[in-house]
Amino acid sequence: MKRRSPIALTASQRNRRAFTLIELMVAIVIILILLGLLIPAIGAVRLRAQQAQVRTEITNLEAAITAFKADFGMDPPSFINLYEDGSATWDQHSKSLIRKMWPQFQFGINRDINNDGDTSDTFELSAGECLVFFLGGVFDSTGKAPNGFSKNPANPFSIASGGTNRQGPYFEFDTSRFTDIDSDNAAEYKDAFPSQQLPYLYLSSYGGRGYRTAELPSIPALGVNVTNVYHQGTPGDPLGPAYKPKSFQIISPGADSQYGSGGNYDPDKNFPSGRTVEADNMTNFTNGSLK
Known part of the structure; x- marks a missing residue:
């Protein structure tokens, strides 16, 4: 009588060892469901x-x-003409502000x-342009980086090659994030969100005298098309x-x-239809996004 090898498998045993098509499809569906749950969670953590x-x-x-105010007695303005x-x-x-x-x-x-x-140039600086100019100062002689202001009180806008005898810069700008959305050769500064296209806005109340629309x-x-700064209210x-x-x-x-x-803007109420894009805006009067 012939004996089967002890390691040989019967056909039924081989079938039980392999995944059936149905089992494989179920496994794939489970993996896809898990990925569907995981990817949004990863995105939320990244955001x-x-x-x-x-x-x-x-x-x-x-x-x-x-720090700028400590040196110059006022917050940077958010509009000025320089001649x-x-x-x-x-x-x-503009003359009053410079004075x-x-x-x-x-x-x-x-x-x-x-x-x-x-x-012969005249520069009209507003909003984000003022943020860069007054916190960064005039660019150095290479034109690549803000270099603060000269300590010469008669001509603070003179250009230097280095940082000697200068006031500022007051903020370390990442020059790769400079932009110029209105193409007037005045730099603005984008936030750190990837693929950001628009710069920070900066609006001064001029020491409490009021924001200027x-x-x-x-x-x-x-x-x-920003029509107003943010106000408290529904x-x-x-x-x-x-x-x-102030x-x-x-x-x-x-x-x-x-x-x-x-x-x-009311932190306890949703933005109405048409203003939902503002929900992810970030400001200096909220701890996170607006909503």
């Missing part, structure tokens, strides 16, 4: 980490503004603020008191690169 980075950066910008030509007639708003920051400023001398070889950006081609109701009424607002457009329109 929270990015938000924490931006929140820290906003805090550092606030500290930089405090290179010593014979130019300065507008009263407050640099009482010995000599308006009658020519200066080449952007180091382009002439003294004329300083808010409007670039329809980019979908930018969206849709008449404007309540502004947040940070200092300034810093606004990040969030991960979706959209500011929204601004206006009333």
